[in-house]
Amino acid sequence: MADHNDPNAVNSIFSDIDVSAADLYDLFGFPSADTTDGEKVVIALTFASVPEPGILDTDMLYRIQVLAEPRVPSSLREDHNLDDLLRYFNALREKYLGPLGAAEIRVTVDSSNRATMRFIDFPGGSFVKVVDTNKAVTIDTPEGLAIKAYVGGRDDAFFNDLTGFFRSINYAPQFYHVPHTMTEVREAKIPKTLLELDGNHFFNYDPNFPEWGYHGNKKNLPAEPLVWNGDRFYRDKNGNYRFVYSGIDCQAGKNINAIILEIPLAFVTKSPNQHRVVSTWGESWVLKAANKVETIPDHPFWLEHPHVLLDAFRLDEELKKYKLVDTDGQPFADAALSEREDNRQLGANNFWLAPHFIKRLAHLGWGFGPSITALGLQTSFDHDNSPVSVHKTYGSVLQAFPRVKKTLFQNLNMPDDSWNKKGLDISLRSPLDIFVPNVCAIDMDTTGTWPFGRRPEDQVATRFLAMFLDMQAEFQGKKYHLDLLNDQSLWEHAPIEPKTPPNPLKNDKDFLQDFPYLAEPW
């Protein structure tokens, strides 16, 4: 029997694809309010609590990269063209591959669940410290600065209506048992939308099954193709649209594992007065099989994989023993803009994906833009006054670019001036500034609220949707801003049910005022 090659003979194939300790969830970063002995930056990387909350996987290496630089005004303007944009990406490439390498923190955990933290190439020195997990500890740097660190389990700090988001993009695996072989069915070819589409019974709310899509409740995949041929948004007998969101916190009661740091700025840079922006991003790496048995030499795979080619030059001996699995910089950078394909896990180097980014944003815009217009709001996306969301994909970045130009370049207004705590001349940020490169750029002169960093209390899922609002328009005499869709009064007056902001306004557990900031695990 089986006198032929059969690699999948006992391979797992599909049935045991579990949540992995390599699944990164969020990266938070903001200036600490505690300025005793100087400014400090808080960075928190959260990931799946596997094997369990408070116990970390010994095959994993987590990497947090940090780079402090002066704040420079964005070189991007709304009247820029595609050539300018591509030049911008090229400049980024030089920056992130050039000599200005980031410092980094690597964290591994041993079989006794003690964490080894390596601080590498910081201006304040390189050193190693082994710490207990699930305990806030203070680590002294070679120059006598104090770094606070916590490695272990916490409450999941993300609060959002994930099901609503998946309903907005018609993501079938949230609602149906989708065979793994049917990858093309995952994101159904139905217009993305914020408002339910009339007759889209494949994804619209089912009053007979209100838990559908929540808490793992799914239906069997229908035999017929998941398509929609309608021409309008659904409206109820009162003329109201139905929101795809419910405002429910799908992450409530869940735990994560986390690496949380509060680092003196003087350790991150020798020029803390000039280097006011701390860019950071996280990565998860899993030990390669060959290195688990520790005798086989490493042979990187080069062909047709530029990031691997890149790694071969950049990676040190330790990292060559690991395989990069996930990256995290900005919320939704992967999930919403890169479709979470494994081979697109480039992190800060996502300028490789710039054309894809533009095409994907245009695809999303055709879905969300008409929804916004239908609600009587102004959108930054040019959808030719389409009365309903459209499913449209682009093969050419040249065609996509004019549609998304304003969305890409517009400055995102903040709800008030509280973010700019010192009242400095700090430019607002555009989606392009935010997402390329895929880093969390913490402005130390701000509160660090998104997109000037990311604070745990920021409702980033809703702020992400606000990118598609026209920031030049006004609501009740005030310019649109990032928190407009979080404003209950907007929904009270909108022709929509339920009258709720798309996502919950606060976390299920209160965040802590002090380190480690994220709430205790459940």
Added chain:
Amino acid sequence: MVVDMPNQTSDYDNELERITRLMAACERDALAKPADSESATKFVYLMYQRASLAGSLTELAALETAITAAIEAIGPAGDLYFLKANLDFKLHRLGAVKQDLETGRGLKDSPQGKALQADLDFQEGRYGESRRGYEALIQDEPTWDNLARLAHLKFKLGDFAGAEQCYIDAENELTAKEMRSFAWVQLQRGLVGLRRGLYKEAENHYRMAALAYSGYWLVDEHMAELCGALGRFDEAVDLYRKVISAVPRPEFQQALGELYQSMGQPEQAKPWHDQALSTYLDSAQKGEVCYYHHLTDFYCDVVHDGEEAVKWARKDIALRRNFSTLAALAWALYRADELEEAVETMDEATSSGAVDAHLFFQAGTIYQAANGNGKGNKYLRMAAEINPHYHDFHAHR
């Protein structure tokens, strides 16, 4: 807190226990009416994993029944037909594999379906198409299993360096969470060494496999063959007996019999050969086709019954015409003294592009017997160039 407790059980036992536990946990939902497609699919996949890991023919038979029931309940889901296709492939039912690919919803155009199609091309001797299929899949995403598939093809076609590099690339894709797969790749690399007479290299890979994934009978089975080739007969016998006690499959019984034969102990060989033949014939009588290849080998090399060997070889080649089945038929015809057809058939096998010491040894022997004006000597030289030890003990795979 201590996470990794000292563990006396092997990786293999742990995994088998884990699969069994998962099966128990989802069995009720899987068999509920109306069927929940995810639970039912997960359950039959776990059955497949368990049967494959344990090497159990009985469990494979039960799996087939379960897949059929799941398909009846759920419909032509791509995942179920993918599983069915894998099972059919394992059992050499290539016609059924083609049907599975057509019937499974979305299966044919999925990466998994395309890999199966390339496997089919390989089995049916379309090596160029098979290679292009694997390369296209790897271009899209360099998964370890497709790299291993391409490595196997390159090895069979004589590109040893290319095969080695593909296996290395496959290894590089595997993480600490996939140690069984890593061990499997080590076995393949060891087999490449073994078939080229590089015994030390083979042993290193087999030992690495054992380190990576402990307690696996498949590693023992490979090591047993190597020990036989190295003349470490007692070790080989012990290993084969251990394997057979865990996985009593006829091909391993035949291998142990042949080992005793090569040790000059025909009386020890006989019961094992008898058992193996009995199971092969029972299987064929039930309409199964997966042991045709072994029956051919058995009648050729164990009992030297050319006519019977030809009968089974013709049945096998009707299912899949590739260099391996062609060579088997040619060798059977040679045993049956039908030299003219043996030469014709071997010509077709050798013109396929396959480069294999055993193939060339058989070709050389047939051409010599047919007075093939030096062609026989040429092939025997080529066999020795690939593997100077091609006469040593080897198992029929």
